[in-house]
Amino acid sequence: MSGMWLKKKCMTKFTEEIKIGTIYTSDAFSYTQQDVNDFAKISGDNNPIHLDEDYASKSIFKRRIIHGYLGSSVFSKVFATDFPGEGTIYLKQDLKFLKPMFTDVNYTAKFTVLELNAEKHRALVKTEIFNAENSCIVAGEALIQNRKFL
């Protein structure tokens, strides 16, 4: 079975061969305040900077911000469903929260393949979130494994 055949059968959006330097850019995405409230409930992280408009208005951010973990979970989503796709196992992720993320704002995530290990089916991938003004909001690197696509 070719990789291409597998890709058509499995959950993925990227059907080209993955090489060092390959770039994948996600669709625009955003989160609502309801997403933030729900994430606070699930995680137990009820930091008022994410939930309390009045508290947040007095902070350096001037308004409520999205949990870093929620905002950057787009990396996990894309790895699992789009690029490389189904079957991805997450081994490492580092995150630098450079700027705050806000609700109802469009962001895109960019993935750049830095290293490939075909034998171990692993890739080291630069992971970045950008806003519409092309400012980098979250930066980092991920190590992933996928036995079908890497």
Next chain:
Amino acid sequence: MSGMWLKKKCMTKFTEEIKIGTIYTSDAFSYTQQDVNDFAKISGDNNPIHLDEDYASKSIFKRRIIHGYLGSSVFSKVFATDFPGEGTIYLKQDLKFLKPMFTDVNYTAKFTVLELNAEKHRALVKTEIFNAENSCIVAGEALIQNRKFL
């Protein structure tokens, strides 16, 4: 106002002075499959390894696992609410997903202060999740800022 006074007024569990080498261990925590399903909805990460019992039973894990982002969000929760507590700003987090996390299993998170920068109110903290058998499940480091407690 002393740091101690502030700590009593603000959301925190740790009321001792924070020094290099200080260790904070969280209460035991666990996640339910409902938490995992909810996180999949919010994040869009509907990887079947987290959701589909049948699919997961054929994987190397033999059962459904928790999203790495959800499992390790305990770091964000603790930093924001317990140690050091309210007002924490997350600057960096790196994560090594060493072993899978499962629902309805008790874990604890351990925090060890590695470096302190009083001028910038920052701390570099080793962050680890352990299971009841004391196996390290997630390891990493976080850089945080807190103008009240650091």
